[in-house]
Amino acid sequence: MPSLHGPSSALTLSRRDWLRGAVGVVGGSMSGWLAPFAARAAANPARKKSVIVLWMNGGPATIDMWDLKTGHKNGGPFKEIEAAPGVKISEHLPKLAKLGKELAVVRSVTSKEGDHGRATFFARTGYNPVGAIQFPALGSVVAHELPREGNDLPGFVSIAPRRFAGEIGGGFLGPKFAPLVVGEGAVGPDGLKVPNLERLAGVTDAAATDRLKLLEGLEEKYGEGRGGAVVENIQASTASAVRLMRPEAAAAFKLDEEKDKTRETYGRNLFGQGCLLARRLVERGVACVEVTLDGWDTHTNNFEQVKGLSGTLDAAFGTLIADLKDRGLLDSTIVVCMGEFGRTPKINGGNGRDHWPASWAAVMAGGGIKGGQVIGKTNADGTAVEGNEVKVPDLIATVCKATGLDPTKQNMSNVGRPIRLADPSAKPIEGLL
Structure with missing residues (x-):
C-alpha cells in the first residue's frame, strides 16, 4: 500500500468513521455510479478548477520546441510550423500545432537557477530554499486550497516522477497534501x-472488516496519552488508504477500462498513459496531477533526443487537450507544460545544449487561459529575454489566479512565519487570463 499521509490539523477517527470505511472497501462496487458522477461533475458550472502539470524533467530545449531561431547559427535544424496567427512552433509538434488556438506560449521565462536540484525546487514551489522553511509543491498548494470534500481520491497525484533533490511535497501544509506517487522508477x-489496492486472495469481507477494526483499536491505544500531529497523521493516513481501496476510487487507476484506440492515441508509453491517467483523475475531482516526461538533459545529441x-x-499533450475539451473539462482544467530551465542557445561540441535558465519557455492551456498567443520574446540569438520578462514565481501566481485562488493568501509555515501561496514579488502574467 502506498504511503498516504494525514493532515497537520487536528483529526480524530470515530469507530463509525472506521466502520463506514470498512463497509466501503469490502462491500463491492456500486455498479454504474462512477461514470454518471464524473459526467455530472464535468458539467457542473460550479466545478472547482484542477491543474495538470506536464513536467519536462531535465530542462527541455525550448529553443527547439516553442521559440525556434531558424536561420541563426543557434537555431539548429528544425523548421517552424504555424499553430495560430503569430504563433509558430517546432515541426515535430504537429498535433499541438493543430490545437494552437488553445495554447499560450510564454517565451520570456527567466530565472537564475541552473542546477537541476535547486531549479526543480524553485520551479515546483515558486520559492528558493530558505533555512528551515518547508515550502510545499504547487500541487500541494492547489490540493490544500481547493479541497474536494467527500472525494476518496487524494488531492495531489504525481505520475512517474524523477526526483533530483528528494521529494517536494506537502511541506508545511502537512503530509496529507503530499502527492500520491504512481509509477516512480517505472x-x-x-x-x-497503485500497489495493494485489492485484498489478498482468501480474505473475506468479514475478515477485512475485523482487521480494520483491530487496526483502529491498536491506533487508538497507541494514541492514548500521546496526541499531537504524529498520531493524527497516522490515523488520517490509514483512513486515506481505506478510502483509496474502495472500488470506486481504485477504478480511476484502471487504464484497461479505456478503449484501445484512446490508449493508442495518447501513446503506448509511460508519459502517454500517464496523461491519460491524469485525465481520468481530474475527471473524478483530483485537484492537481503532475506527469513527468524524463530525458531532457540533452548535453549531447540534442536534436535527435x-x-x-x-x-x-x-501525441500525449495534444490528445489530452482534445480529450479534455471533448469531455467539457478544458475550461475547468489548467494544463502547464514546463521544466526547470531551458538549454543554451549555443550548440556545444557534442551537438548538444547545456543548462540555461536565463531565457526559456513554458506553455499553458485551458482553465480560462487565453490561447492562440505568444507572451514575451527573446532576442535574435535566444540568449536573453527581450520583452515582458516572466519569472518563475509569476507562473505560480498565474496558476493560482487561474484556479480562482488569491496568490497573496498566506498560510502559516512550520517555523511560525506566514508564507504566501506565491512569492511576494510574483505577479500573474498580464494578458494570459
Whole structure:
C-alpha cells in the first residue's frame, strides 16, 4: 500500500468513521455510479478548477520546441510550423500545432537557477530554499486550497516522477497534501499502478472488516496519552488508504477500462498513459496531477533526443487537450507544460545544449487561459529575454489566479512565519487570463 499521509490539523477517527470505511472497501462496487458522477461533475458550472502539470524533467530545449531561431547559427535544424496567427512552433509538434488556438506560449521565462536540484525546487514551489522553511509543491498548494470534500481520491497525484533533490511535497501544509506517487522508477506504461489496492486472495469481507477494526483499536491505544500531529497523521493516513481501496476510487487507476484506440492515441508509453491517467483523475475531482516526461538533459545529441521526445509529448499533450475539451473539462482544467530551465542557445561540441535558465519557455492551456498567443520574446540569438520578462514565481501566481485562488493568501509555515501561496514579488502574467 502506498504511503498516504494525514493532515497537520487536528483529526480524530470515530469507530463509525472506521466502520463506514470498512463497509466501503469490502462491500463491492456500486455498479454504474462512477461514470454518471464524473459526467455530472464535468458539467457542473460550479466545478472547482484542477491543474495538470506536464513536467519536462531535465530542462527541455525550448529553443527547439516553442521559440525556434531558424536561420541563426543557434537555431539548429528544425523548421517552424504555424499553430495560430503569430504563433509558430517546432515541426515535430504537429498535433499541438493543430490545437494552437488553445495554447499560450510564454517565451520570456527567466530565472537564475541552473542546477537541476535547486531549479526543480524553485520551479515546483515558486520559492528558493530558505533555512528551515518547508515550502510545499504547487500541487500541494492547489490540493490544500481547493479541497474536494467527500472525494476518496487524494488531492495531489504525481505520475512517474524523477526526483533530483528528494521529494517536494506537502511541506508545511502537512503530509496529507503530499502527492500520491504512481509509477516512480517505472520504465513502461504497465508500471502505472497503485500497489495493494485489492485484498489478498482468501480474505473475506468479514475478515477485512475485523482487521480494520483491530487496526483502529491498536491506533487508538497507541494514541492514548500521546496526541499531537504524529498520531493524527497516522490515523488520517490509514483512513486515506481505506478510502483509496474502495472500488470506486481504485477504478480511476484502471487504464484497461479505456478503449484501445484512446490508449493508442495518447501513446503506448509511460508519459502517454500517464496523461491519460491524469485525465481520468481530474475527471473524478483530483485537484492537481503532475506527469513527468524524463530525458531532457540533452548535453549531447540534442536534436535527435528532442525530436524523439517531442513526438512523445506531441501525441500525449495534444490528445489530452482534445480529450479534455471533448469531455467539457478544458475550461475547468489548467494544463502547464514546463521544466526547470531551458538549454543554451549555443550548440556545444557534442551537438548538444547545456543548462540555461536565463531565457526559456513554458506553455499553458485551458482553465480560462487565453490561447492562440505568444507572451514575451527573446532576442535574435535566444540568449536573453527581450520583452515582458516572466519569472518563475509569476507562473505560480498565474496558476493560482487561474484556479480562482488569491496568490497573496498566506498560510502559516512550520517555523511560525506566514508564507504566501506565491512569492511576494510574483505577479500573474498580464494578458494570459
